[in-house]
Amino acid sequence: MTTTPKPLIAGNWKMNGVTSGLTALRTIAEGVSQHTDTFDGLICLPATMIERGTRLCNGTALLLGGQDCHFEQSGAHTGDISADMLQDAGASYVILGHSERRADHDETNTDVLKKSLAAYETGLTAIICVGETRAEREEGRAMEIVSNQLEGSMSKDANSQNTVIAYEPVWAIGTGLVPSNHDIEAMHGHIRQVLSERFGVEGESMRILYGGSLKPSNAEEILRTKNVNGGLIGGASLKSEDFLAICAAVPGN
Numbered sequence: 338m339t340t341t342p343k344p345l346i347a348g349n350w351k352m353n354g355v356t357s358g359l360t361a362l363r364t365i366a367e368g369v370s371q372h373t374d375t376f377d378g379l380i381c382l383p384a385t386m387i388e389r390g391t392r393l394c395n396g397t398a399l400l401l402g403g404q405d406c407h408f409e410q411s412g413a414h415t416g417d418i419s420a421d422m423l424q425d426a427g428a429s430y431v432i433l434g435h436s437e438r439r440a441d442h443d444e445t446n447t448d449v450l451k452k453s454l455a456a457y458e459t460g461l462t463a464i465i466c467v468g469e470t471r472a473e474r475e476e477g478r479a480m481e482i483v484s485n486q487l488e489g490s491m492s493k494d495a496n497s498q499n500t501v502i503a504y505e506p507v508w509a510i511g512t513g514l515v516p517s518n519h520d521i522e523a524m525h526g527h528i529r530q531v532l533s534e535r536f537g538v539e540g541e542s543m544r545i546l547y548g549g550s551l552k553p554s555n556a557e558e559i560l561r562t563k564n565v566n567g568g569l570i571g572g573a574s575l576k577s578e579d580f581l582a583i584c585a586a587v588p589g590n
């Protein structure tokens with residue numbers, strides 16, 4: 338029997354948070370801890386902040402994650418961070434294949450798949466990001482692009498416990514633009530179908546997050562869209578009041 342997944346409200350702090358971040362993190366952790374029955378709360382921190390974040394959030398329900406990992410657990414890879422290292426610092430999730438990493442570091446679907454295997458080996462849950470560019474949407478290829486990314490970035494070992502999918506249209510990230518509700522529903526329905534065909538019952542209960550200019554003013558409508566099982570939030574996750582307002586918009590909260 339398929340169960341509707343518990344929503345996940347996840348923040349991606351990207352390369353931010355050093356100055357005022359830890360105060361905001363504690364406020365977020367306390368806010369999230371009041372609603373553990375309706376959703377899971379997660380903040381994916383810069384790797385250097387995870388250990389301090391772990392100490393600061395001790396005793397709260399807030400989960401912490403990283404934003405990338407290497408596909409190997411150790412070795413001669415100057416400057417890289419492994420899944421084992423993230424877990425050692427207190428992370429339980431890792432974002433993989435974010436469009437900024439695909440663009441800035443030429444990450445391919447194969448790279449993302451290999452990284453997901455490292456995450457699974459360590460016991461981290463991978464948040465695998467997919468999404469089309471503006472040009473691809475205008476050409477009518479958004480679904481085809483996302484299907485290819487899912488096919489190439491996900492290993493056969495993915496299941497509803499170790500993997501979350503985040504649909505983040507590249508043109509909606511940091512721009513204030515969001516797809517229409519109709520388009521979000523259509524894409525999430527498409528992703529659900531792809532996941533169900535490949536992973537069966539596991540694919541039916543895998544969480545699919547929406548990301549891209551998600552904010553308090555649009556959260557309620559987006560979060561109650563069919564097959565939207567939470568959000569991946571950039572800019573608005575840096576401010577505790579905005580992140581908690583998005584959390585408050587989770588259906589049933």
Ligand SMILES: O=C(CO)COP(=O)(O)O
Nearest residue numbers: 349510511549550571572
């Ligand atoms: O990239 C994102 C989350 O991973 C979304 O960023 P924004 O919420 O700032 O648009």
